[in-house]
Amino acid sequence: MTAIDEGTAAAVDAVMPLIEVRGVEKHFQGVAALVDVNLDVFGGEVLGLVGPNGAGKTTLVNAITGYIPPTAGTVHLAGRDITGLSMDRVARLGITRTFQHLRLLEQSSVLENVLLGRHQRFTVRPWTMGRTRVRQEREQREAARALLDELGLAALADTVAAGLPYGVRRRIEIARALAAEPRALLLDEPTAGMTPGDANDIGELIVQTAGTGVAVVLIEHNVGLVTKLSHRIAVLDWGRVIKVGDPGSVWDDERVRAAYIGGVAT
Amino acid sequence: MAEFLQQLINGISLGSVYALLALGVTLVWGVLDVLNFAHAQFMTWGTFGTVLFLNRGYSVIVSVLLGMLVAAVLAIVVEEAVVSPLRRRSSDLFAPVVATIGVGFILETALKMRTDGELRPFPRTGFPTGSIAIGNVNVPKLQLVVLITTIVVMVLLGLWLGRTRNGRELRAVAYSREISELLGVNARVSFMTAFAVSGALAALAGTFVSVQTSLISYSSGGPLLLVIFAAIVIGGMGSVPGAVLGGLVLGVSQVMTSAYVSSELADAASFILMLLVLLIRPTGLIPQKAASRA
Numbered sequence: 056m057t058a059i060d061e062g063t064a065a066a067v068d069a070v071m072p073l074i075e076v077r078g079v080e081k082h083f084q085g086v087a088a089l090v091d092v093n094l095d096v097f098g099g100e101v102l103g104l105v106g107p108n109g110a111g112k113t114t115l116v117n118a119i120t121g122y123i124p125p126t127a128g129t130v131h132l133a134g135r136d137i138t139g140l141s142m143d144r145v146a147r148l149g150i151t152r153t154f155q156h157l158r159l160l161e162q163s164s165v166l167e168n169v170l171l172g173r174h175q176r177f178t179v180r181p182w183t184m185g186r187t188r189v190r191q192e193r194e195q196r197e198a199a200r201a202l203l204d205e206l207g208l209a210a211l212a213d214t215v216a217a218g219l220p221y222g223v224r225r226r227i228e229i230a231r232a233l234a235a236e237p238r239a240l241l242l243d244e245p246t247a248g249m250t251p252g253d254a255n256d257i258g259e260l261i262v263q264t265a266g267t268g269v270a271v272v273l274i275e276h277n278v279g280l281v282t283k284l285s286h287r288i289a290v291l292d293w294g295r296v297i298k299v300g301d302p303g304s305v306w307d308d309e310r311v312r313a314a315y316i317g318g319v320a321t
Numbered sequence: 322m323a324e325f326l327q328q329l330i331n332g333i334s335l336g337s338v339y340a341l342l343a344l345g346v347t348l349v350w351g352v353l354d355v356l357n358f359a360h361a362q363f364m365t366w367g368t369f370g371t372v373l374f375l376n377r378g379y380s381v382i383v384s385v386l387l388g389m390l391v392a393a394v395l396a397i398v399v400e401e402a403v404v405s406p407l408r409r410r411s412s413d414l415f416a417p418v419v420a421t422i423g424v425g426f427i428l429e430t431a432l433k434m435r436t437d438g439e440l441r442p443f444p445r446t447g448f449p450t451g452s453i454a455i456g457n458v459n460v461p462k463l464q465l466v467v468l469i470t471t472i473v474v475m476v477l478l479g480l481w482l483g484r485t486r487n488g489r490e491l492r493a494v495a496y497s498r499e500i501s502e503l504l505g506v507n508a509r510v511s512f513m514t515a516f517a518v519s520g521a522l523a524a525l526a527g528t529f530v531s532v533q534t535s536l537i538s539y540s541s542g543g544p545l546l547l548v549i550f551a552a553i554v555i556g557g558m559g560s561v562p563g564a565v566l567g568g569l570v571l572g573v574s575q576v577m578t579s580a581y582v583s584s585e586l587a588d589a590a591s592f593i594l595m596l597l598v599l600l601i602r603p604t605g606l607i608p609q610k611a612a613s614r615a
Contacts, residue, residue: 120503141502141507142502142503143501143502143503143504143505143506143507143508144505144507146502146503146504146505147505151503151504152503158497158499158500158503159500160493160496160497160500171489171493171500171501171504172504174486174489174490174493174504174505174506175504175505177485177486177489178486188484188485192484231504235504235505
C-alpha cells in the first residue's frame with residue numbers, strides 16, 4: 056500500500072479549506088444525530104472520518120452532500136454557501152460521494168457506468184447534431200476509457216457490471232465518481248466487505264486521488280487502513296466531533312479511547 | 322395481394338399513431354414509474370388546442386406545434402401539481418397512478434362542459450388530400466404524411482434519448498433517481514421533461530387520429546387508452562422500441578382482423594394478442610434493460 060509521503064502532504068492546501076462545516080446539527084424527530092459539528096476539509100488531503108456505529112459519520116456526509124438538509128449550521132464549498140442545496144446541485148458544484156451500499160447501473164457496461172459520471176461534460180444540446188456531437192461523444196468515451204485504464208479496469212470496459220467481483224465493483228463506483236472530476240470526494244466505507252488485497256488497492260487509489268488536489272473524506276472502520284491513508288482524522292461520537300488530529304496522535308486521546316471502549320481502537 | 326398490401330399500410334399507419342401514444346406512456350412509466358391514466362386527456366386537450374389555432378387561421382404546421390405545446394404545458398402542470406408532490410410524500414406508487422385517473426376525469430369533464438358534450442368537426446383545410454398510387458396500391462397522401470411524420474418523430478426521439486445529454490439524464494433517472502442526482506442530474510427537470518414530451522406526442526397522435534376521422538370530441542382519447550396500455554405491455558413496459566413495436570403490432574392486427582375476420586372483433590384482437598404475449602413472454606416482445614429503460 057502507498058503510505059502518505061511528504062510530497063503528498065505538501066500538496067494539501069493549508070490556507071483555505073475547500074469544505075467548511077460550521078455548527079451543523081441534524082435532529083431526527085427530536086433525536087440529535089449531529090451536534091454543533093465544526094470541520095474543515097482541505098484540497099489534496101485525505102480526512103479520515105471515524106467513530107463508533109451511530110456516531111453520525113454518514114449523517115454528516117449526507118448533510119454536506121445535500122442528501123439531507125441540516126437542521127442548523129452551514130456548509131461552505133470554496134467559500135460558497137451550499138447549505139441545504141439539493142444533492143444534484145451540490146454534485147454540479149464539485150462534491151461527489153459514494154454510499155455504503157454499492158449503487159451501480161447493474162445491467163450496463165463498466166464504460167457506461169463511468170460515462171454516466173461524465174455526463175456533465177456533455178454540453179451538446181438536443182438540436183446539436185453532426186460533427187460536434189460525434190466529436191464530443193468520442194472525447195468523453197476516450198476520457199472514460201483513459202480513467203478506466205488508469206484504474207486498471209480497461210480490460211473490463213465492455214463487461215456488464217452485474218457479475219463482477221465486489222472489489223472491482225467498488226472500483227467502478229469510485230471511477231464513476233472520479234469521472235465527474237470532483238473537487239471533493241466523500242467515500243462512505245469504500246472497503247467494507249473487501250479482501251485485504253482489494254482494500255489496499257482502494258487505499259492506493261484514494262491516496263492517488265488526493266494527490267491530484269481532490270479533498271477526500273473517508274469514512275472507514277478499518278483503523279489500520281484509515282490511519283495509514285489519512286492526513287488527518289476526525290473522530291465523531293454521539294453526533295459530536297470529539298477530536299481532530301494527525302493519525303499518529305488521535306488514538307492516544309482519552310475521549311477517543313473512551314468512545315471506542317470495547318471497539319477496535321485499542 | 323393488392324388488397325392485403327393496402328390493409329397492411331392501413332395497419333402500419335394506425336399502428337404508428339398507437340406507437341406515438343404508447344411512447345409517451347412508456348416514457349413516463351420508465352422515468353417516474355407512474356402509469357399515466359390522464360394520457361388520453363393530454364391527447365384530447367392537445368388536439369383541441371390544434372383545432373383552436375386552425376380555426377383562428379394559423380397554418381397546419383404552426384397549429385399542430387401549438388397544440389403540442391398546449392398538451393406539453395398541461396402535462397407539466399399535472400406532473401408538478403399532482404404526481405410529483407404525491408411521489409415526494411409517499412413511496413406508495415399506487416397513489417400517483419390513482420391520482421392520474423382523477424386528473425383524467427377532471428380534464429375530460431372540463432372539456433365536456435366547454436364543448437357542451439358535442440361531437441365537433443375537425444377542420445381539414447390545409448391537410449393533404451388525394452392519394453398516391455404505389456404499384457397497385459393507392460395510399461392516401463394524408464396517411465403517408467402521418468406515417469412519415471411519425472417515423473421522423475420516432476427517429477428524433479431515439480436520437481434525443483440515446484445521444485444527447487438530456488436524453489442520457491432521462492435514462493439515468495429512469496434507472497435510479499438517487500444515482501443520477503449523485504452525479505449532478507436534476508431529476509425534477511427530467512420528470513417534467515418526460516411529462517412534457519409525453520404530452521406533446523399525445524397531442525400529435527390525437528391530431529393524426531382526428532384528421533383521419535374528421536371528428537373530435539371531449540371523449541376522443543378515452544377508448545384509445547386501453548389500447549395504448551396493451552401496446553406497451555406487448556412491447557415491454559418502459560421499453561421505447563417495445564412501445565413502437567407494440568403499437569405497430571396492435572395497429573396491424575386490428576386492421577387485419579377488421580378486414581378479414583370481423584370489424585366487431587378488432588378491439589378484442591388487441592387484448593387477445595396482449596394475453597398471448599403475456600402468457601408466452603411476460604416481459605413483452607422487447608423487454609427493457611434496466612439501464613436503457615425509457
